[in-house]
Amino acid sequence: MPLYQYQGIRRADGRNVHGTRDADNEKTLRATLKRDGILISELSEKGTAEDRRAVDFKRLLFKRVKKADIELATRQLATLTRSGISLVESVTAIIDQSEKPDLKTALIDVRDQVNQGMSLAEAFGRHPKYFDTLYCNMVNAGEQSGTLEQVLGRLADFMAAQNRLKNKVTSAMAYPAVMAVMGIIVIAIMMVVVVPKVSVIFKSFGQEMLPLPTRMLIAISEFMQSFWWIVLALLVIGVVVFKKWKKSPKGEFKWDKFVLWAPLFGKLSMMIAISRFSKTLATLLSSGVPLLTAMDITKGVLGNVVLQQVIVDASSSIREGESIAEPLKASGRFPPMVTHMIAVGERSGQLEEMLENVALSYDAQVDTSVATMTSLLEPLMIVIMGLGAGSIAAAILMPLMQMSEFVQ
Numbered sequence: 001m002p003l004y005q006y007q008g009i010r011r012a013d014g015r016n017v018h019g020t021r022d023a024d025n026e027k028t029l030r031a032t033l034k035r036d037g038i039l040i041s042e043l044s045e046k047g048t049a050e051d052r053r054a055v056d057f058k059r060l061l062f063k064r065v066k067k068a069d070i071e072l073a074t075r076q077l078a079t080l081t082r083s084g085i086s087l088v089e090s091v092t093a094i095i096d097q098s099e100k101p102d103l104k105t106a107l108i109d110v111r112d113q114v115n116q117g118m119s120l121a122e123a124f125g126r127h128p129k130y131f132d133t134l135y136c137n138m139v140n141a142g143e144q145s146g147t148l149e150q151v152l153g154r155l156a157d158f159m160a161a162q163n164r165l166k167n168k169v170t171s172a173m174a175y176p177a178v179m180a181v182m183g184i185i186v187i188a189i190m191m192v193v194v195v196p197k198v199s200v201i202f203k204s205f206g207q208e209m210l211p212l213p214t215r216m217l218i219a220i221s222e223f224m225q226s227f228w229w230i231v232l233a234l235l236v237i238g239v240v241v242f243k244k245w246k247k248s249p250k251g252e253f254k255w256d257k258f259v260l261w262a263p264l265f266g267k268l269s270m271m272i273a274i275s276r277f278s279k280t281l282a283t284l285l286s287s288g289v290p291l292l293t294a295m296d297i298t299k300g301v302l303g304n305v306v307l308q309q310v311i312v313d314a315s316s317s318i319r320e321g322e323s324i325a326e327p328l329k330a331s332g333r334f335p336p337m338v339t340h341m342i343a344v345g346e347r348s349g350q351l352e353e354m355l356e357n358v359a360l361s362y363d364a365q366v367d368t369s370v371a372t373m374t375s376l377l378e379p380l381m382i383v384i385m386g387l388g389a390g391s392i393a394a395a396i397l398m399p400l401m402q403m404s405e406f407v408q
Contacts, residue, residue: 004029007042017096021108032112036092065103067166070130071159073098073107078152088115106130119143134280134297141288151287158283161359165275165366169268172370176377183385188224190392195221202399210399217395256304260333264376268369269304274338275362276301277311282355292318307333324351337361 004026007018017038023029026043033040073094080090091111098104106127113123121140124131135155142151199218202210210218224231245251260266280301284294292315299311314327325343328334338358345354 005044006033006038006040008033008038008040011037011039019095019104019108020101021105035115036088036111065100065130067159067163069098069100069103070135071156071163073103074152074159075156078149078156081152082149087120103130120148133300134284137289137293137297138284138287141284145288147288154283154287158279161279161363162276165272165363168367168370169272172374175374176381179378179381179385183381183388186385187388187392190389191217191221191224192228195392195396196225198396211395211402213391213395214399217392252305256306259304260306264373268366268373270333271362271366271369273302273304273307274334275359275366276303277307278338278355278362279359282352282359285355286352291324295324310334 004023005018005020006029007016010017021029021032023032026045029043030040076094076097077090080093081087085093088111091107091114095104095107095111098107106129109126110120110123113126114120119140121136121143124139125136138151138155139148142148145151195217199221202214202218246255259269262269277298280298281294284297285291289297295311295315295318299308299315302308302311310328310331310333313331314324317327318324323343323346325339325346328342329336329339341354341358342351345351348354
């Protein structure tokens with residue numbers, strides 16, 4: 001489909017506008033823009049959308065749409081619609097302000113579909129890459145209940161909270177990951193560059209005279225020099241096999257079960273999952289989404305099939321007339337405090353507020369756990385790196401110390 005660049009004037013306020021848009025031909029584009037209230041002054045073809053996607057590496061690297069961009073667009077849409085501006089004009093304003101070409105293209109399609117009578121939720125649903133099931137269901141509930149402005153604001157707050165949680169964990173893991181990579185690189189350089197040079201000197205004394213640690217170090221170094229490709233191939237094969245096993249139903253279940261059990265990380269993973277569950281369910285219920293639909297959507301944000309199965313079982317029990325708290329408690333996966341607060345919320349008719357309180361409580365616990373884990377991992381990584389480098393240094397120094405004793 002051809003890609004056109006246009007300039008024009010918006011009839012509503014006389015402002016100059018410009019942008020790019022896909023269309024079958026110039027006539028179709030002119031008719032579409034005229035319907036949107038834009039009088040074209042200049043129009044030129046810029047190849048095809050496919051060509052642009054194939055060569056625009058700058059956009060791929062620097063203009064990729066992030067969750068924060070969706071959050072900002074949602075918050076702006078909530079503000080504009082709350083101010084009494086029509087939905088089509090609100091989306092148009094966001095399009096003009098957006099700096100991400102891919103998001104702008106998606107929003108242009110959303111605006112066109114809404115202009116043709118489609119609901120906003122259905123229009124967003126045409127672009128699942130940016131607007132997921134949770135997003136579309138909340139927007140649909142807002143449209144059905146006449147509270148779209150409030151729902152969009154709630155949705156923006158929810159996305160901001162999720163982004164903050166993700167950034168906390170990512171930033172906490174960044175330092176240990178960098179330390180681990182640097183440690184591996186340093187040790188690899190020592191084994192491939194430093195050890196071979198000193199081993200030439202040591203071999204002149206006779207292999208049998210060298211200490212066992214030194215002989216082992218030399219053997220490992222020679223193996224890495226001669227058969228590095230085998231090590232690399234085994235590493236790649238191992239990663240591929242692990243990923244394939246992890247994607248299988250049985251492997252995914254076992255891995256996610258291990259993640260929840262793992263020392264240090266298991267408790268953190270569980271707290272993050274509970275925070276996501278509580279916040280998402282509270283947001284959906286507050287927006288008017290039916291309970292069973294909300295449970296089904298919430299299942300997708302947990303990121304752990306073991307916990308997802310708990311939600312599936314709970315949904316089945318709810319269909320049979322049980323409360324939410326009972327099946328969650330029976331699973332043994334959710335802490336007693338969580339199920340107790342949910343039970344109180346159900347009895348008092350304040351389930352959304354209780355879920356919000358659970359989310360706030362676990363967000364605070366995640367902050368504390370992340371800080372504690374970071375403070376533990378930093379010295380642990382330093383100790384591990386020190387032991388690795390120290391072992392190599394000790395294996396090199398031991399023959400030198402024997403030489404000094406021999407000379408005396």
